[in-house]
Amino acid sequence: MTMTLQCLGATGEVTGSCHLLELNGAQLLLDCGLIQGGKKDELRNQDPFAFDPHTLTAVVLSHAHIDHSGRLPLLMKRGYDGPIYTQKATAELCAFMLRDAASLQQRQVERENEKRLKQDLPPLAPLFDDQDVDNVLRHFVPLEYGVRFEPVPGISVCLSDAGHILGSAMLELWLDDGCCQKKLVFSGDLGRAGMPILRDPTLIDAADLVLMESTYGDRSHRSWQATLEELKAIFAKAISESRGNILIPAFSVGRAQELLYLFHLYAKEWDLGRWQVCLDSPMAIEATKVYVRNYPLMDDDFRRFVQLNPGNHPLLGNVQFIQSTEESKALNHIHQGLIIIAGSGMCNGGRIRSHLAHNLFRPECDIIICGFQARGTPGRLLVDGATELTVHGESVPVNALIHTVGGLSAHADQQELLHWYQHFNNSPPLLLVHGEATAQETLQQVLRQQGAAEVVIVNLADKLDLTQLPRLAWLN
Incomplete structure (x- = not known):
């Protein structure tokens, strides 16, 4: 036995x-x-x-x-x-x-x-x-x-x-x-x-x-309230200083949907009307559809919110879904006013790599790291204070402001x-x-x-x- x-x-x-x-x-x-x-x-x-x-x-x-x-x-x-x-x-x-x-x-x-x-x-x-x-x-x-x-x-x-x-x-x-x-x-x-x-x-x-x-x-993670205040402060500073784009490397399943929900709940308080929020990840878009279909698995607050706001689903509003490669590349010609959520969450693949190549060297841009970064990944290098990052075979200086928002972790x-x-x-x-x-x-x-x-x-x-x-x- x-x-x-x-x-x-x-x-x-x-x-x-x-x-x-x-x-x-x-x-x-x-x-x-x-x-x-x-x-x-x-x-x-x-x-x-x-x-x-x-x-x-x-x-x-x-x-x-x-x-x-x-x-x-x-x-x-x-x-x-x-x-x-x-x-x-x-x-x-x-x-x-x-x-x-x-x-x-x-x-x-x-x-x-x-x-x-x-x-x-x-x-x-x-x-x-x-x-x-x-x-x-x-x-x-x-x-x-x-x-x-x-x-x-x-x-x-x-x-x-x-x-x-x-x-x-x-x-x-x-x-x-x-x-x-x-x-x-x-x-x-x-x-x-x-x-x-x-x-x-x-x-x-x-x-x-x-x-x-x-x-x-x-x-220990920051408290949820402290995390919300931290995000609000990042957006407020970016607005007051007329800064450039904000990039958020995010896992396509879980983190991306959480961010969409927060942007819907706090759109007015965080003055997000000044920004165009883009979900630049076909996989995250597909995952969002699965989240919408599996509504019974959500917590009471989310289900109540959906019931009280028919036709205004919190994961589907106030965001531009970027599907094609051409649409994604077009974002690289916009130097201000974008909040781009893109995979991968550890910056080791996906469309975030292209956006880093076009924004990481710009001191007026912000990068929000909001998930665990494994050893050896580009995201971990950014968290650890790297001064340059290799993207698509080329060295890009890290001049953008890097924020590590640990309170959003799903762990x-x-x-x-x-x-x-x-x-x-x-x-x-x-x-x-x-x-x-x-x-x-x-x-x-x-x-x-x-x-x-x-x-x-x-x-x-x-x-x-x-x-x-x-x-x-x-x-x-």
Whole structure:
């Protein structure tokens, strides 16, 4: 009899989420995300999986963000042919997010192959293509929150709202090997209480083991009110000084919709009538449509707002949707009065790159960074004070004013992570994943000071014998 958990991604870093459960020979994979960051980090996506995809029984996906879903096409390309269980809104979002990832892979390989041709090196192939994505989408099994199902004999699962993005889920897993029963809870990416649009993260009472993200384990976000005041001040200063454009690199799913909602709610107070708000991201536009369709999943305030304002949906007004490449390029000829929301959120791809090339060197422009920036990404360089940035192969001086607005983060901060974990009865053993070393070490220390029974920072490929819980018995 076997009952094991092996952590195969998002260990010591915040991308590449991937965890393998095995029960009596059957294997269940939790997430299969892309590794993001610098070029060396992303090359690791080409490595073989640490398991045989042919023998995998099922996959459960926590949410649609590419660092959790982005290697699913590669998984199927390398032999997996089973179901992918996930919340229904996540399935809708993945339909275009994975296509966008395939397109990005193709463009990156084309650029790299131009260099390799000059060096007389053989061409590379993309990790996956549109056909691989089509194959993945046929295997999705859309589910509602709160429905218990059995993807693998002996393992039943229930998805609960994680409050991170639309459709995001934390996973409750009950394992029974015929001799003992254990319960594992995987947080996925935890959202924050009191944020706009989405419901608060679900609180869970019982577990024998908790697997928890730790992205912001070393810090607290600004309060929501302070964040609103910070944004108001940025816009007020830009208006009073007749400054140039404002660029907001934003994740297409979650952050973009949150910004649209805020701009709708505070249009008058922030004097946004002076600005043309542009959502320059076909993927964010598609995601916005999914948010509109999945209205029942929103929090009470959002649903009430929609009901009281028929025909004036808060995600569809006061914004220009930029679809075509030609429309996007035209924005680069406008030097003042634009608020441009564009992907990618870490500035490592997408249309924001072009807008940075045309605005970053201008001291009258503002760049608002409003999400986590992984190590090695251009966004992280800007946050860390880079004086120049390479964009499309050319060095661009950083003269624009850089603002880091952490209060908009969709990830729980240290206090919110503590609150979520402390709701469990009897302080179950806790494994920390999906965080960088400083964040994890700080959170581990605070948890221990507050009486957590056992808190472990997981290393890549660490494997745990779950039958020995509550004692942590490592198999390697």
